[in-house]
Amino acid sequence: MTKQEQIRQRVVQLIRQLGVGEAIPSERRLSTDLGVSRLTLRAALDELVREGYLVRRHGSGTFVSEPKIAQQLTLTSFTEDMRRRGMVADSRTISLENVHAGPQVARALNISPADRVFQIRRLRLADGEPMALETLHVPVSLVPGLTAPQLEHASWYELLEDRYNVVIASGLQTIEPTVTNEEESELLHVPLHSPAFLFERTSQTPGGRTVEYVRSIYRGDRYRLVAELSQRREPSVTPLAIGERG
Amino acid sequence: MTKQEQIRQRVVQLIRQLGVGEAIPSERRLSTDLGVSRLTLRAALDELVREGYLVRRHGSGTFVSEPKIAQQLTLTSFTEDMRRRGMVADSRTISLENVHAGPQVARALNISPADRVFQIRRLRLADGEPMALETLHVPVSLVPGLTAPQLEHASWYELLEDRYNVVIASGLQTIEPTVTNEEESELLHVPLHSPAFLFERTSQTPGGRTVEYVRSIYRGDRYRLVAELSQRREPSVTPLAIGERG
DNA sequence: TGACACCAATGGTCTTGACCATCGGCCGAG
DNA sequence: CTCGGCCGATGGTCAAGACCATTGGTGTCA
Numbered sequence: 184m185t186k187q188e189q190i191r192q193r194v195v196q197l198i199r200q201l202g203v204g205e206a207i208p209s210e211r212r213l214s215t216d217l218g219v220s221r222l223t224l225r226a227a228l229d230e231l232v233r234e235g236y237l238v239r240r241h242g243s244g245t246f247v248s249e250p251k252i253a254q255q256l257t258l259t260s261f262t263e264d265m266r267r268r269g270m271v272a273d274s275r276t277i278s279l280e281n282v283h284a285g286p287q288v289a290r291a292l293n294i295s296p297a298d299r300v301f302q303i304r305r306l307r308l309a310d311g312e313p314m315a316l317e318t319l320h321v322p323v324s325l326v327p328g329l330t331a332p333q334l335e336h337a338s339w340y341e342l343l344e345d346r347y348n349v350v351i352a353s354g355l356q357t358i359e360p361t362v363t364n365e366e367e368s369e370l371l372h373v374p375l376h377s378p379a380f381l382f383e384r385t386s387q388t389p390g391g392r393t394v395e396y397v398r399s400i401y402r403g404d405r406y407r408l409v410a411e412l413s414q415r416r417e418p419s420v421t422p423l424a425i426g427e428r429g
Numbered sequence: 430m431t432k433q434e435q436i437r438q439r440v441v442q443l444i445r446q447l448g449v450g451e452a453i454p455s456e457r458r459l460s461t462d463l464g465v466s467r468l469t470l471r472a473a474l475d476e477l478v479r480e481g482y483l484v485r486r487h488g489s490g491t492f493v494s495e496p497k498i499a500q501q502l503t504l505t506s507f508t509e510d511m512r513r514r515g516m517v518a519d520s521r522t523i524s525l526e527n528v529h530a531g532p533q534v535a536r537a538l539n540i541s542p543a544d545r546v547f548q549i550r551r552l553r554l555a556d557g558e559p560m561a562l563e564t565l566h567v568p569v570s571l572v573p574g575l576t577a578p579q580l581e582h583a584s585w586y587e588l589l590e591d592r593y594n595v596v597i598a599s600g601l602q603t604i605e606p607t608v609t610n611e612e613e614s615e616l617l618h619v620p621l622h623s624p625a626f627l628f629e630r631t632s633q634t635p636g637g638r639t640v641e642y643v644r645s646i647y648r649g650d651r652y653r654l655v656a657e658l659s660q661r662r663e664p665s666v667t668p669l670a671i672g673e674r675g
Numbered sequence: 676t677g678a679c680a681c682c683a684a685t686g687g688t689c690t691t692g693a694c695c696a697t698c699g700g701c702c703g704a705g
Numbered sequence: 706c707t708c709g710g711c712c713g714a715t716g717g718t719c720a721a722g723a724c725c726a727t728t729g730g731t732g733t734c735a
Contacts, residue, residue, distance in 0.1 A: 185718065209685060220720045222468075225686090241686050242728030360606035360624040360649040378606035378624065403606035408654075431688065455715060466690045471716090487716050488698030680733080687726075696717075705708080 190219055190227040198236055198247050206244040207237070261307050261315065273311070277304040277370075279331045281323060288320045291385055291396040299323040303334065306370055307399075313371045314405060320396040325349060349394055354386035358408070367400050378403035436465055436473040444482055444493050452490040453483070507553050507561065519557070523550040523616075525577045527569060534566045537631055537642035545569040549580065552616055553645075559617045560651055566642040571595060595640055600632035604654070613646050624649035 197207060207213065214224040228245065231237045238248040261272060280302045289296040300320050307315040319339070321329075326347050333342055343349040361381040368375045380401040386394050443453060453459065460470040474491065477483045484494040507518060526548045535542040546566045553561040565585070567575075572593050579588060589595040607627040614621045626647040632640050 187718075211685085220722095222721090223719060226718090239686060240728080241726070242684080244685065244728095358654040359652075360626050362606075362608060362622075362624055376608075376622070378608055380606050406605075408604040433688075457715080468691090469689060472688090485716060486698080487696070488714080490698095490715065676735100678733105678735085680731100682731085683729095685726100685728075688724085690723080691721095693720080694718085696715100698713105698715080700711105700713090702711085703709095705706105 186219055187223055187226050190217055190224060191230060193217060194227055194231060195236070198231075201247050203247050206246050209244065261317075271310050273308040274317075274334070275306045275308065276331045276334050277306060279303045279329070279334075284320070284322075288396055292320060292322060292393045294322055294393075301326065301329055303331075305334070312405075313402070315399050315401045316367055316370050317397060317399045321394060325394060343394070349388060351386045351388065351394060354384055356382055356384040358382055360403075361400070363400065371400070371402050373402055373404065380406060380408075432465055433469055433473050433476075436463055436470060437476060439463060440473055440477060441482070444477075447493050449493050452492050455490065507563075517556050519554040520563075520580070521552045521554065522577045522580050523552060525549045525575070525580075530566070530568075534642055538566060538568060538639045540568055540639075547572065547575055551580065555651075558651075559648070561645050561647040562613055562616050563643060563645045567640060571640060589640070595634060597632045597634065597640060600630055602628055602630040604628055606649075607646070609646065617646070617648050619648055619650065626652060626654075 194207070194213075201207065208216065210221055210224055210228070214221040217224065228237060228239075232239055232245075236248060237245050239245050261274075281299055282302050284292060284294055284296050284298050284300045286296050288300060288302075289298065292300065294300075300322050303319040303321070305317045305319065306313055307317055323329075326343070326349070333346075340351060343351070359381050361379055362376040363371060363373060363379050365375060367379070368377060371377075371379075373379075380399075380403060382397070382399040382401065384395075384397045384399075386397075388394055440453070440459075447453065454462065456467055456470055456474070460467040463470065474483060474485075478485060478491075482494060483491050485491050507520075527545055528548050530538060530540055530542050530544050530546045532542050534546060534548075535544065538546065540546075546568050549565040549567070551563045551565065552559055553563055569575075572589070572595070579592075586597060589597070605627050607625055608622040609617060609619060609625050611621060613625070614623060617623075617625075619625075626645075626649060628643070628645040628647065630641075630643045630645075632643075634640055
């Protein structure tokens with residue numbers, strides 16, 4: 184058994200003795216206490232962080248996280264997702280309108296149907312090729328003065344955080360199969376009624392306020408999800424990400 | 430951008446110039462060529478290995494792997510999945526045949542096309558309603574004497590483990606959108622060309638032998654995937670679960 | 676009393692250097 | 706010619722140390 188595995192077990196035992204949210208000793212402290220280098224200690228912690236047992240907070244400490252009962256999946260933003268593949272992510276804003284929320288969007292955003300929202304339609308491109316069509320709804324009150332050019336080359340989430348001081352804390356995304364309609368087919372350059380993924384996502388602030396409601400159509404011929412089953416005996420957690428057709 | 434991220438991109442570019450199965454330069458060579466320490470180089474490679482771009486072979490080298498690109502997600506069996514929702518899972522075996530593997534199945538199972546496999550088609554029911562159509566391929570040599578009645582009321586994986594002493598250690602599943610054909614539509618009680626999920630899964634023993642190749646069509650109108658995003662700034666990790674239409 | 680600046684502690688990253696474990700080819704013995 | 710052992714190259718692991726970036730408290734100054 185490698186030292187890293189031994190350390191992992193020691194730390195897991197430590198975690199079990201602590202409650203959710205409690206901090207484990209600092210890395211420097213732990214590494215000396217357990218008699219290993221900080222590097223080895225960090226390698227063990229890295230694994231536990233990836234599996235969701237621990238959460239790191241820069242400048243603060245490392246904390247025991249919520250037990251993530253079943254499964255896990257990593258979602259990255261479209262921009263980051265593409266960048267990691269060495270592809271150039273880009274987006275073209277098709278429209279930006281200030282409209283009434285209406286019943287469906289109001290329910291998703293948990294606001295009044297009469298409230299105003301920006302409805303933004305964007306085409307997401309990878310290496311210049313259309314990959315997804317995204318319709319974003321966000322309350323006007325949260326991002327007053329939002330304009331199309333701001334969206335062009337900055338990440339939407341960076342824009343939210345830097346300019347409007349809005350931080351996303353959690354979200355829920357559903358994925359279902361669908362087929363493209365006329366408009367979607369044309370924008371995505373696929374035949375009518377092509378299989379596609381429909382992603383719907385809402386995101387919340389730490390205070391629980393819903394910031395956005397996003398509806399995305401992803402080309403089924405270029406995008407697929409890959410699930411890796413790892414049969415770990417323990418609380419069976421697993422990493423995850425979104426992939427593209429090979 | 431951190432050095433590790435820069436290195437990662439450099440290596441990704443390198444990978445693109447190589448074919449599947451080709452070796453990348455050794456770690457020591459790469460680290461000096463790229464002007465970083467071996468540890469930093471390894472950290473970048475580690476990530477690419479985790480994501481499936483590269484395969485390491487101790488004493489031999491590091492090789493470009495099949496482009497299974499990216500990500501992972503944890504899955505439960507249909508039976509367990511339904512049980513978690515408080516629904517009654519059942520299955521109807523439509524056919525069980527002893528056939529030659531053929532090229533596609535042989536490749537998935539990593540056996541010879543002439544080898545014999547059981548091809549089992551099952552309709553998966555939840556509370557009596559058809560939810561998915563599953564086509565299962567498993568080498569006859571692994572489960573000699575398998576009969577249809579055995580499949581009716583026991584979990585397939587329990588049967589494997591208890592009766593045939595075959596344990597599943599890992600697996601890979603891809604998910605893509607599709608539409609139903611005539612046969613699928615009829616069996617699933619949905620209109621022709623209805624949106625559906627196509628799941629393809631292979632499962633391996635701890636020894637690396639592929640046990641099964643499963644191709645499943647899930648009704649898109651009754652099944653959806655739910656991904657719960659829990660915050661996390663950069664590495665943007667996310668818990669996930671599999672759900673059904675609310 | 677309040678706001679601001681500072682600073683210690685923490686996690687994040689990276690380097691240099693070392694030794695172990697495994698693989699596969701080379702070369703010598705038979 | 707064949708077999709077997711040796712050895713170089715590779716990946717696997719670990720140490721000790723250094724510096725950066727962020728956080729959060731503390732102390733000072735207005």
